[in-house]
Amino acid sequence: MKDQGSYQPYSYFQLMEVSLRELLVEKGIVTEAQLAATVEEVRNITPERGARVVAKAWVNTEFRKKLLQDGTRACEELGLEIPALKLVVVENTPTEHNLVVCTLCSCYPRMLLGMPPEWYKSRNYRSRAVREPRAVLSEFGLELAQEIKIRVHDSTADMRYLVLPMRPADTEDWSEERLAASVTRDCMIGVAVPRI
Amino acid sequence: MGGLPAGKVEFTEHDYVDWERRVDALRLLLSGIKGGRQLMTVDELRKNIETLPPDAYERMSYYERWVTSITQTMIQRGVITTEELGKKMAEIGKRDGSKV
Structure with missing residues (x-):
């Protein structure tokens, strides 16, 4: 899952997010596909x-x-x-x-x-x-x-x-x-x- | 904080950025409501936010608090270790050029 747009180094907490996510993916707890699907699903819920x-x-x-x-x-x-x-x-x-x-x-x-x-x-x-x-x-x-x-x-x-x-x-x-x-x-x- | 004195409501609408949306999705997946194992509860998310020192709470943004709390919960539950996290952050920081 790559961010779109211009490149900026990660902030400390973004680095934490990437690290946590990669660890959980490596351990088979979540997959990138599940995450992408969940992000999309949430994005589609509107008032x-x-x-x-x-x-x-x-x-x-x-x-x-x-x-x-x-x-x-x-x-x-x-x-x-x-x-x-x-x-x-x-x-x-x-x-x-x-x-x-x-x-x-x-x-x-x-x-x-x-x-x-x-x-x-x-x-x-x-x-x-x-x-x-x-x-x-x-x-x-x-x-x-x-x-x-x-x-x-x-x-x-x-x-x-x-x-x-x-x-x-x-x-x-x-x-x-x-x-x-x-x-x-x-x-x-x-x-x-x-x-x- | 209910009932504490505070200023006027500022009508900011938040444009959620990608990493924030991923933190949110991660929380949903780990809560087990999408199927799969439940690895954290809302109470744990809240507890680990509320145990942040008051100055850190004030300084950090909403999703900075969330990602910190989720990470803390995963360590407390033994899903990941502090060592693994430290190593990963150093590795990705190096790859990305961020200061860790």
Whole structure:
């Protein structure tokens, strides 16, 4: 597996990565082919997956119920694998808004949203989301009325959260695909709401 | 770090580079969720990150912490030895011209 582009000597930690990888390949623990396939697989997971789930829940009440009861199973019904994790879907309502964080590290519903954005992993977001969520949301440009309660969900190694945003008004005649296109990654983390 | 005072959220989006993606893939493969033996758990990844000295934690980037933690876990589990790693890093450093 060769990096593309202009040549630069390895940094200390890149050297560690190459060394660790070569040792594990030599020992038959992983193969370069497996690694390349896994990198590709991860690269192909985008927030469109999560958006598909949200749009389905908006148009299909039965699915919405199932999704809120057992997120992992409901997603598997759509052919989306959530390996060995409990997916908890939390629903925004006119009186309650949900926000997801991982204060310990960076646990994130990667199987539905892909790799997390840098800010999600940052000290500032992780420290403050649990203490002053309203201020953090306002930095994201989301001003919530004082009477709306904010629930902050702290992810764990085995449990991931996904926010089910409220369906925007005046979208009754929209197709599932069109609805899905209105759902961004940030809506499913809870730092934004769908805007149409 | 939940609840500690901190500054404003900076809206950086991370463009993952190839070696970071490989560290990520390595972690997935070693966790056994892709089939194969489980050689590490998320708790081990976290423990070996949290035992980094605070100044090292601050100085290192996200995937620098990860690769350090995964390597440490492999040593703790006896999958690789410190000697093997040292030798390999010296060898590749020489091949590549990096300073080790």
